[in-house]
Amino acid sequence: MGRQSAAEQASAKWIESLSAFARDKLWRTWRDPSVLKTLLSRLYGLLETTPANLLQEFDQFDEGALSLAAFRETSCLGRPESFASARAAKDVLFRAAAVLRALDQVLFEGAEPNPGEAPDCWLTSDGEKYVVPIPRSVVSDGGPRSGQSFSRRGLLHHRVIPTRIGDVDILIEQHTDLALEPKPAEHIFGAALFAGFDLRYERSGAKGFLVTATDCAEGLPAAIERHCAAARAGSCDTLLWPELTMNPACVTQVQTFFVENPLETLLPAVVIAGSWHVQGKNGHLNLAPVLNGRGDLMFAFGKNRRFSFDGLTEDINVYGKVHIIATDRELIALAICKDFCDKARAVPAISLDVDLVLVLSMGRPNTMTAHRDVADDMKVRFGTRTVIVQQSYPRAPLEPAGYVFKALKDPRSAQLDALAECADFTTFRREL
Numbered sequence: 502m503g504r505q506s507a508a509e510q511a512s513a514k515w516i517e518s519l520s521a522f523a524r525d526k527l528w529r530t531w532r533d534p535s536v537l538k539t540l541l542s543r544l545y546g547l548l549e550t551t552p553a554n555l556l557q558e559f560d561q562f563d564e565g566a567l568s569l570a571a572f573r574e575t576s577c578l579g580r581p582e583s584f585a586s587a588r589a590a591k592d593v594l595f596r597a598a599a600v601l602r603a604l605d606q607v608l609f610e611g612a613e614p615n616p617g618e619a620p621d622c623w624l625t626s627d628g629e630k631y632v633v634p635i636p637r638s639v640v641s642d643g644g645p646r647s648g649q650s651f652s653r654r655g656l657l658h659h660r661v662i663p664t665r666i667g668d669v670d671i672l673i674e675q676h677t678d679l680a681l682e683p684k685p686a687e688h689i690f691g692a693a694l695f696a697g698f699d700l701r702y703e704r705s706g707a708k709g710f711l712v713t714a715t716d717c718a719e720g721l722p723a724a725i726e727r728h729c730a731a732a733r734a735g736s737c738d739t740l741l742w743p744e745l746t747m748n749p750a751c752v753t754q755v756q757t758f759f760v761e762n763p764l765e766t767l768l769p770a771v772v773i774a775g776s777w778h779v780q781g782k783n784g785h786l787n788l789a790p791v792l793n794g795r796g797d798l799m800f801a802f803g804k805n806r807r808f809s810f811d812g813l814t815e816d817i818n819v820y821g822k823v824h825i826i827a828t829d830r831e832l833i834a835l836a837i838c839k840d841f842c843d844k845a846r847a848v849p850a851i852s853l854d855v856d857l858v859l860v861l862s863m864g865r866p867n868t869m870t871a872h873r874d875v876a877d878d879m880k881v882r883f884g885t886r887t888v889i890v891q892q893s894y895p896r897a898p899l900e901p902a903g904y905v906f907k908a909l910k911d912p913r914s915a916q917l918d919a920l921a922e923c924a925d926f927t928t929f930r931r932e933l
Contacts, residue, residue: 508552508554508555511552511555512552512555512590515547515550515551515552515555515590516590516593518547519547519593519597522543522544522547527539527540528540528578528579528580529579531578531579534608534611534612535625535626536626537604537607537608537611538608538623538624538625538626538632539625539626539627540604541601541604541605541608541632541656541659541661542625542629542630542632542661544597544600544601544604545601545655545656545661546630546661547597548594548597548598548601548651548655549651549652551594551651555590555591555594556594556651557650558591558594559594559598559650559651559655560648560649560650560651561647561648562595562598562647563647564645564646564647564654565647567595567598567599567602568602570595570596570599570602571599571600571601571602571603571605571606572603572606573599574599574600574602574603575603575606575607578600578603578604578607598651598655601655601656602655602656602657605656605657605658605659606657606658608632608634608658608659609634609658609659612634619673619675619827620633620673620674620675620827623673624664628664629663629664629665630661630662630663630664631660631661631662631663631664631671631673632659632660632661633659633660633661633662633673633827633832634658634659635659635660635827635830635831635832636657636658637653637654637656637657637658637659637660637854637883637884638831638856638883638884638885639653639654639657639884640657640658641685642884645657650882652854652882652883653882653883653884660832660854660855661854662825662832662853662854663852666823666849666852667847667849668821669805669821669822669823669849670821670822670823671822671823671825671849671853672822672823672824672825673824673825673826673827673832674791674799674800674824674825674826674827675827676769676771676793676799676826676827676828676829677793677799678769678770678793678794678828679769679828679829680767680768680769680828680829680830681766681767681768682767685830686767686768687930687931688738688739688768688857688908688930688931689735689736689737689738689739689766689928689929689930690737690738690739690740690741690888690907690908690928690929690930690931691728691731691732691735691737691739691740691741691926691927691928692741692888692890692905692907692922692926692927692928692929693724693725693728693732693740693741693742693743693890693925693926694743694890694892694902694903694905694922694924694925694926695715695717695718695721695724695743695746695892695902695903695925696717696718696719696724696902696923696925697717697718697719698715698716698717698746698892698893698894698896698902699715699716699717700712700714700715700745700894701713701714701715701716702813704813705816706816708812708813708814709813709814709815709816710813710814710815710816711778711785711815711816711817712745712777712778714748715745715746715747715748721751722751722754724925725747725751725754725755725758726754726758727925727926728740728742728925728926729755729758729759729762730758730762731926731928732764732926732928733759733762733764733765735928736764736765736766737764737766737770737928738764738766738767738768738769738770738771738794739768739770739771739772739859739888740764740770740771740772740773741773741859741861741888741890742773742774742775742861742890743775743861743862743863743890743891743892743903744775744776744787744789744804744808744837744838744861744862744863744891744892745775745776745777745778745787745808745863745892745894746775746776746863746892747774747775747776747777748777749777749779751774751775752774752775752777752790755772755774755792755796756774756792756796756797756798757796758796759772759792759794759795759796760795760796763794763795763796764794764795765794766794768828769793769794769828769829770793770794771791771792771793771826771833771859772791772792772793772794772796773789773790773791773792773835773859773861774789774790774792775789775861776788776789776804776837776861778815778817781818783818784816784817784818785816785817785818786803786804786817786818786820787803787804787808787815787817787820787837788801788802788803788804788820789801789802789803789835789837789861791824791826791835800824802820802822802823802824802835802837803820803822803837804817804820804837804838804839804840805819805820805821805823805839805840806838806839806840806843806846806848807839808838808839808863808864810864810894810895811895823835823836823840823849823850823853825853825855831855831856831857832853832854832855832856832857833855833856833857833858833859834850834853834855834857834858834859835858835859835860836848836850836858836859836860836861837860837861837862838860838861838862838863838864838868838891841858841860841862841872841875841889842862842868842871842872842874842875844871844874848875850875850879851875851878851879851882853883854883854885855883855885856884856885856886857885857886857887857888857908858876858879858885858886858887858888859888860872860887860888860889860890860906861890862889862890862891862892862904863891863892863893863894864891864893864894865893865894865895865897865900866900866904866917868891869889869891869904869906869917869920870917872887872889872891872906873906873912873913873915873917873920874912874913875887876889876906876909876912877911877912877913880909880910880911880912886908886909886931887906887908887909887912888905888906888907888908889904889905889906890903890905890906891903891904891905891906900921901921901922901923902922902923902924902925903921903922904917904920904921904922905920905922905927905929906920907929907931907932908929908930908931908932909931909932910931910932910933911932
């Protein structure tokens, strides 16, 4: 007998894993909601790890045929052996995908909303994954279609989010506000920048730095007051200031403004008031406060990958977490600069099946180029839209105040000049 090819070996190993999963005793109690979540999560993981050359066959599965097969599987979920019994690996993949869709549908139809217990109620029994009951973006973006990949239409009604990726914990924060309209509504984004921006820092050790003060041409208080007023006048529901531009006094100013003049929005408001080097228990962190539309602090998130310029590097501790906001209709991931664009090492954000990523940044034009490439990867893989607000620093004489990436439909085609922003505040919706 001839030696098996790499593809044959990989497919055989994968099919054996599916067969073992089909024999698991969990299937005997599949109607239990907690068991359903675990089964869905495990099968999703197995399909995600399908050998790459085989998984591309999913793209060609006819959506109508897949939906019909999934409907048929809902009546025999207690007997899943069939999905690993086909002869051809492509047929095994189709049957397994149909079972996954069946689990997705049954869990969706049987779930009773209990927002007071989220996100803990979304955890699988082993605590390793969240199975979040928020329909994927493909459902509202024209529906699943033949030709789309597994990462886009493998699941329709749930997201599988790991509780950790490598050495980083993934935390889901439930937004306490609800959308005011049941029908879909588009975000209105607000991006704030500072004209004539200046940053002061102190050296820390041989090659470290910590930001101590910032300023702009008209002074920070006046600029921030105008930013907040423009956001409210423009009915913005999502408002961002760039990385390392907002000290604690600036954040207090933003909070005070929205306490007195709350944002009036159709969607739950998310206000990220820049970030700052903040003293922690064992050193400094680069932390960003997240507010609601009434100025209340919901939580703060921090940075994991350090920023460097002119031979100096942020003297901060690694935060060790990535936060995702769960609203009643979408998932929003948050990141600071290199946590989204570090090309030297894989970043957790790119693995998250979310609808929207909000990124605070500071840097040069090449930083925005790196952000654009990651935004494109996530758009292709999950349909994710990305919003980035980047203050230029160190700023060359002819460079703009900053760059704004506006939830583009085709990120890779965006030219850097088109992302440059001279206005210190701009409002926009996602590109359709």
